[in-house]
Amino acid sequence: MRTDATNEAEQLDWLVRELRSDMRKLPKRRQLTGAARHAQELFETNAARLPSGHLACGAGCASCCNAHVGVEMAEAFVILEYLRRTRSDDTVDDLLARTAARASEVAGLDPATRWAARVPCIFLDPDAGTCTIYEARPLACRGYNSTNRDACEAMAASGDTKDGIPADGERLGRSRLLRQALARVTALSVGSEAAAEHFELHTAVTGAAEAGEALAWQRKMRGKTKG
Numbered sequence: 001m002r003t004d005a006t007n008e009a010e011q012l013d014w015l016v017r018e019l020r021s022d023m024r025k026l027p028k029r030r031q032l033t034g035a036a037r038h039a040q041e042l043f044e045t046n047a048a049r050l051p052s053g054h055l056a057c058g059a060g061c062a063s064c065c066n067a068h069v070g071v072e073m074a075e076a077f078v079i080l081e082y083l084r085r086t087r088s089d090d091t092v093d094d095l096l097a098r099t100a101a102r103a104s105e106v107a108g109l110d111p112a113t114r115w116a117a118r119v120p121c122i123f124l125d126p127d128a129g130t131c132t133i134y135e136a137r138p139l140a141c142r143g144y145n146s147t148n149r150d151a152c153e154a155m156a157a158s159g160d161t162k163d164g165i166p167a168d169g170e171r172l173g174r175s176r177l178l179r180q181a182l183a184r185v186t187a188l189s190v191g192s193e194a195a196a197e198h199f200e201l202h203t204a205v206t207g208a209a210e211a212g213e214a215l216a217w218q219r220k221m222r223g224k225t226k227g
């Protein structure tokens, strides 16, 4: 991320320009997923420069994977592509069917109710406590890093979210800014602010699977705007 930008608005503008400039180098059908991947890479490069000794997260710890996760549609297509690249067709079909069922299960639950209901993310390996799409996980997951595992576990046990996860503010702030940039880039690519909407993770992946690919989704959204 740009380090000489003096405020968040400048950072956001710079990120939007950076993502759009990178997108133009790609064929149209790969532009939106390319922007999402680029945003995720920017997050990782930037986060790697931050101090990390205070972070409590690690493999096998996954209480947070019962939380509501909001994503941009571009990131849902990254997940879809990743699944298709790394799993057999039958496995992907089965996983997408379970993702759609999970989307219905959590539809309409606000984040606090969702947390208390303890409905795990479909991409969590519950035995290992690891993310099965780690490489393609969305910015919201990348940005959530706790400084106190006991607090996460206490919150999971009580189902009470009032104190929140004691998240590392730097990483959380950067992931949020990148999500905003990605949402703005998506809206610009479609020509409609409606395309900037954030979706619940399972709902977004189900929508991505229904559209088939990002370009088809962009055309559908553009058609809605004109209609």
Ligand code: SF4
Residues within 6 Å of the ligand: 056, 057, 058, 061, 062, 063, 064, 065, 144, 145, 146, 148, 149, 152, 153, 165
């Ligand atoms: S946010 Fe909390 S529950 Fe999630 S991996 Fe980090 S320490 Fe574990």
Ligand code: SF4
Residues within 6 Å of the ligand: 064, 065, 066, 069, 121, 122, 123, 124, 125, 130, 131, 132, 133, 134, 137, 138, 141
């Ligand atoms: S995508 Fe991965 S990291 Fe994010 S909630 Fe699901 S299992 Fe956890």
